[in-house]
Amino acid sequence: MEKMIRLAHGAGGVLSHELHKYIVERLGGQDASALADGAVLDLDEMGAGQGGRLVFTTDSFVIVPRKFPGGDIGKLAVCGTINDLAVMGARPVAISMALVIEEGLETEKLGEYLESAAMVAAECDVRIVTGDTKVVERGSADRLFINTSGIGITEGGNEIGPQMARPGQKILINGNLGDHSIAVVSAREGLSFAGQIESDCAPLFGLIGNVLEAAGGKVKVMRDPTRGGLASVLNEIAGSSRVNIRIDEAEIPVNDKVMGACGLLGYDVFHLANEGKCVFFIEDDDGAVENALQAMHAHPLGRDAAVIGEVEGIVDEGATPRVILKTIIGGRRIIDVLTGDLLPRIC
Amino acid sequence: MIGREIVVLNEERFRDPRLAKALIDRIQKLIETVAQRKEGLLGTDENPINLMEVCGTHTVNIFRSGLRSIFDEMPGLRLLSGPGCPVCVTTNMDIDAALAIAARDDVVFATFGDMVKVPGSKKSFAVLKAEGASIRLIYSPTELIEIAESAPDKQVSFLSIGFETTTPGIAYAIKKAKALGIRNLSIVASNKLVPPALNALCANPDVNLNGFVLPGHVTTIIGLAPYEPVARDFAMPCVVTGFEPVDILRGVEMLVAQLSEGRAEVECAYRRAVPVNGNPDARKIMSQVFEPTDMRWRGLGVIPQSGLKLNAQYEDFDARNRFNVEASEEIENPKCRCGDVLIGKCLPTECELFGRGCDPEHPLGACMVSSEGTCAAYYRFGFT
Structure with missing residues (x-):
């Protein structure tokens, strides 16, 4: 050759x-x-x-x-x-x-x-x-x-899809947000954030299988937050199911270096792409949430898994479904969908 | 591409919820003190204390951290956003000049990332790029040298925007280019200075402010002294602070404390980053390449001595001269209230275009164009 x-x-x-x-x-x-x-x-x-x-x-x-x-x-x-x-x-x-x-x-x-x-x-x-x-x-x-x-x-049976979010369901993710975007941007631009950040690129089939087994039919929504990040996925689900979603910043797993890179480049961590993450919406009964979390923690791709929020109320007709972040210091703000490309800011 | 190692500071304690809570409680008590002191004239819901954060990064971080929702629910205090987003205050005239140069076949045009989507009077860099123009995104002005050297048969041009934080890097690149004998590099200079804008705000009778939350990054360069005339001549409390929630809360606390004690001084809540005297080396290199000039700000009009142009020694690097670009007329949408938003006279939500024809995907006004613009921040994070 x-x-x-x-x-x-x-x-x-x-x-x-x-x-x-x-x-x-x-x-x-x-x-x-x-x-x-x-x-x-x-x-x-x-x-x-x-x-x-x-x-x-x-x-x-x-x-x-x-x-x-x-x-x-x-x-x-x-x-x-x-x-x-x-x-x-x-x-x-x-x-x-x-x-x-x-x-x-x-x-x-x-x-x-x-x-x-x-x-x-x-x-x-x-x-x-x-x-x-x-x-x-x-x-x-x-x-x-x-x-x-x-x-x-x-196998069929349990219906899973973005239209299945209902009030009370807990929202879980299997690990740190944003590693993929920052790894790629660093490699592309020759930036290094106090050592290397590795992309989370991984096949999720095994982990998802374990979660489905552990939580039975209680898993109602599964999505991988790739391009557009967690923000896109949650807004899509909120829109499809016509519910409000609340996320707790304090519970969201993020690598310190990724956080630092976001601060420097002006990125919102919720907009960063992931290639080895899955968001789960799980009904909170019969210990399903705890079982799913344990199943994730036992898997190499789920060690940093966490419950990051929950589905709040059904949205009235005519109102816009919202994804709301409860911030670390106790404030609130909207998590918006990324408009256009992810572009670094000047200062 | 050169490798760049970036040190990431652990700023976790500046996001500590308990510290934040304590500061919020203290600010509320201080507001009550102000209200008592001024016999109900200030610090009440009818007549709130108006503080302005001047910097776009502050504006965004106030939303991102949830502080906006906390301040909105705090009686007797309003936090207004000022003209501190360099992208937003760049005029269509400057953008159009840059676009005209970028459209040329013989030009590689470099720009900072958040300038790409910003519309001039007709199109944006993003559109021009799709049409085939050679547009390069850069993170650091030193990349201009690499680009110019790697494309000797092209002209490399750059839309030079930014405040005192950004300008020294650009000055360094220009100075180095001259020393290296690089002749195919030029810039559209549109750099601006923060203190003259503060003066213009204070002198404007439409503006009703009781204190400035001042940008930490700019102050690392200029130091505290340039704010003294603002504090003295307009009896305006000034506090420089950082960008984490606890920094911002501490800044607000110090401002309200000044009001409660009847002081108007320049203070710093960001000592871990800001030397009192700023960075003399950075200022020196800036003054070797640029000189102050009257400059038009988008939404604010011409502010005396508020901009920078290349000085006589470096005027060869002026892209407008090199490419013979004629100044266009500045046209703004008559319904757009960015001018009022930038001076804190109205909230973005009070503009009739907000969300009705003007949004981050289709911005009509200055404050919606950049990710750090006030209107864009209200649109993205607000509960409106």
């Missing part, structure tokens, strides 16, 4: 075959037909029982830098899709991966990203079953874009 991807690698000839072979190998050398144009999935083999339903999701990944503390674009692409399935209550079973490569990308780097994608997939027992590769001219893409789609299976 050549050191750099050239346009000819996308032309369909011998070089394309080489690239294709390279990709399949890096993705873990799965069965020879792994990256064929389509995959045939056997529902029985996947363990879809009676009443089981398929969940289907897709997401595209564009990030600069492609490698950052705690992950890279390959890991992010697989985690993102696994997490989208997991928060739907589904067990991920198969993923597709489409690559748009700008000519000039170093082959070795592509290999690294694919290997980290394969590693996460293997860890979660998910197969990358089909894919596509396009090589585009310099200037037509920013080095590498990845699209992943995923199929998962849910």
Whole structure:
């Protein structure tokens, strides 16, 4: 394999075959037909029982830098899709991966990203079953874009969704807010906040499975606060369920360094993206909340888990559902949705 | 890109709820003392003590920390927001000049991040970028040197905004560029000074203030002395403070204490960061490159000697001259009350455009444009 991807690698000839072979190998050398144009999935083999339903999701990944503390674009692409399935209550079973490569990308780097994608997939027992590769001219893409789609299976039964928030439910999160955004911004801009902050990029399927097991049918809403952060997710849920939500600042887990970085750059921690966090709304009876919290604390991705707030009242017709923060010093304010991009302020 | 190690101070004790509670109780007692002292003329709901926080970072942190809701419920006291957001007070004239330069094919245009969305009279940097202009976001003015050196066949230009905190870094970059013989760098100078704006506020008969909460960051550069004339000539209590809730509460407490004792002095509640004499080296480099000039502030009009322009030695770096940009006319929406908001004469919510045509995604006025603008803060965090 050549050191750099050239346009000819996308032309369909011998070089394309080489690239294709390279990709399949890096993705873990799965069965020879792994990256064929389509995959045939056997529902029985996947363990879809009676009443089981398929969940289907897709997401595209564009990030600069492609490698950052705690992950890279390959890991992010697989985690993102696994997490989208997991928060739907589904067990991920198969993923597709489409690559748009700008000519000039170093082959070795592509290999690294694919290997980290394969590693996460293997860890979660998910197969990358089909894919596509396009090589585009310099200037037509920013080095590498990845699209992943995923199929998962849910047993059905318990209805989970953003419209299911009801007064009295407790709101839980499995750990520190904002690590991913600050890790990426630091790597991109060459900033260092008294040592490195690592992205929280991780597959949440295992943790979510444990929580669902521990809290039975009491889990009513699950969402991963990625781009737009906790603020976006909570406002969306408040809007879908037409409820007010209250969050307690004192209970929200945040790394000190992330807090410091926010102060410096003028970011609101509630707007920062996370790639390994899930917000749960859980009915507070039969010890479900305590059980869920314990299940999270017992999992490596949930050591800093906390109950951060609760659903307050149903909103009157015509009124706007609010997400309200009770601040550390006892004041109150609205948690707003991020407008536009996250931009650093000047002073 | 150079690596930059940033020390993060542990400021937790300045967010201590017990300390905050104690200060809130003390402020309330002091307000009662003021009300007794002035025989009901000040410190009552009919005639509240009007304090102004001048700095945009204070405005935002007062909301973020929930202090706004606490002050709103405190009888006899009002906290008003002033003209201290450098993005907000940058005129359309300056933004239009920068946009005209940025649109040129031979120019790489650099700007601070929170300037990107700000609309000029026709478009913003964000729109211009989407149209194909080369726009670079920078965190520190020293990046201008790197950009200019890495693009020798391009002109690199920069919209230079900010108060005394930001300006020394820009002056340093310009001075270094000259020393290095860099000829493809220029700036649209729109830097402003805080003390002349305070003077203008105090001299304005429409403004009814009883004290200033002054910005800690600016004071780390200029020191306490430049505020003395404001305190003396207008009998205006002035307290410099930091940006954590306890800092802000302590600042307010010291202001109300001055009122209760009939004093009007310059005091500092932010000694851990502010040397009394500020930073003479930073001021020196600023004065080597810039000189004071009359300047127009968005919403406030022209304030004498309140801005900075490049001095004769550095005028080669003036982008307006280099690119022959003509001054446009300053047009503001006649219904917009930013001018009144910036001097504390009205609250953002009292403007008829607020939330009805003017919001952070589609700002019409100065105070809605930046994340640290007063109207934007009310819109994002307020219970209106």
